[in-house]
Amino acid sequence: MLEVTGLSAGYGPVRALRDVSFSVEPQTITAVLGANGAGKTTLLRALSGLIGVSSGSVALRGDDITSLATEDIARLGVAHVPEGGGVIRELTVDENLRLGGLIAGAGESERDVVLALFRPLQERLGLPASTLSGGERQMLALGRALMARPTLLLLDEPSLGLAPRVVVQMMAVLRRLRDERGMTVLLVEQKAEGALAVADRAVVLRVGEVMADEPAEALQGADPKLRHAYLGY
Numbered sequence: 001m002l003e004v005t006g007l008s009a010g011y012g013p014v015r016a017l018r019d020v021s022f023s024v025e026p027q028t029i030t031a032v033l034g035a036n037g038a039g040k041t042t043l044l045r046a047l048s049g050l051i052g053v054s055s056g057s058v059a060l061r062g063d064d065i066t067s068l069a070t071e072d073i074a075r076l077g078v079a080h081v082p083e084g085g086g087v088i089r090e091l092t093v094d095e096n097l098r099l100g101g102l103i104a105g106a107g108e109s110e111r112d113v114v115l116a117l118f119r120p121l122q123e124r125l126g127l128p129a130s131t132l133s134g135g136e137r138q139m140l141a142l143g144r145a146l147m148a149r150p151t152l153l154l155l156d157e158p159s160l161g162l163a164p165r166v167v168v169q170m171m172a173v174l175r176r177l178r179d180e181r182g183m184t185v186l187l188v189e190q191k192a193e194g195a196l197a198v199a200d201r202a203v204v205l206r207v208g209e210v211m212a213d214e215p216a217e218a219l220q221g222a223d224p225k226l227r228h229a230y231l232g233y
C-alpha cells in the first residue's frame, strides 16, 4: 500500500527525518512510535505533502506520490488527521462531517456509515464541535476523515489527552476499520501501549531515524530495558 524509501525531510537547517524506509501492507495498522521530537509528525506531514522532502520517495499502491500536492494525495485516498484532530470548533458536528465529505462528494449514506461507528456524534449533530468532550472531538476528527472514503488513514496521536477508557474505545474503532472496511492505518503515538495492542507492525523513530521495524507483538513482549531505550518507558 505504502512504500517509503530513504526519506529525508526537515525545516530549514533542522533535519527531522533521515533516510527513513519502511513499508505498509494493505489492511493493516502500523504504529509509528517514538519519543517527543522523534520525527513522527514530520513523517505524516511529508507523506501527505504538507512539507517537501529533501530526498527519498513515497509510493502509494506502486505510484510515486513524493512531489504531489496535498489535495492530489488526498484525492488518491489518503486522509490525514493532525494532532488535536483539527475539527472546526465553531461549526456543528454535522457541518464538520459534511466538510470532510466534500473532496469525495460523499452524501447522506456515507454520513450514516460514519455515525453508525460513532454513535455519540449522532445525538450531537446540531451542536458546535466546541461543546464536545476530548474523546468525542477525536471521534469527529476521525469521522470527518472517513467521510472522504479514504483507503489510507494517517493519524497523529489520536489518543493524546484522552482517558484510558476512551483510548481503548478509539483503538477498537481502528480495529473495526481495518477488519470490516479494509482500511490501512498509519498510527502515530507517543504512548505505545494502546497502539501496540491494536497494531500489526511498529516502526520506531529516534531522532529522525528508524530504530526498529518489527511485528507489533515483538515490541509488546520486548525486554523492559529495550522498550525503555526505544520508547522511553
Ligand code: ATP
Pocket (backbone or CB within 6 Å): 011, 014, 015, 016, 034, 035, 036, 037, 038, 039, 040, 041, 042, 043, 190
Ligand atoms: P511530538 O510527539 O512532540 O509531536 P514528533 O515525534 O512528532 O514529536 P516532530 O514534531 O516531527 O516530532 O519534530 C521532529 C523535529 O523537528 C524536532 O526536533 C522538532 O523540534 C523539529 N520541528 C518540528 N516542527 C518544526 C517546525 N515547524 N520548525 C522547525 N523545527 C521543527
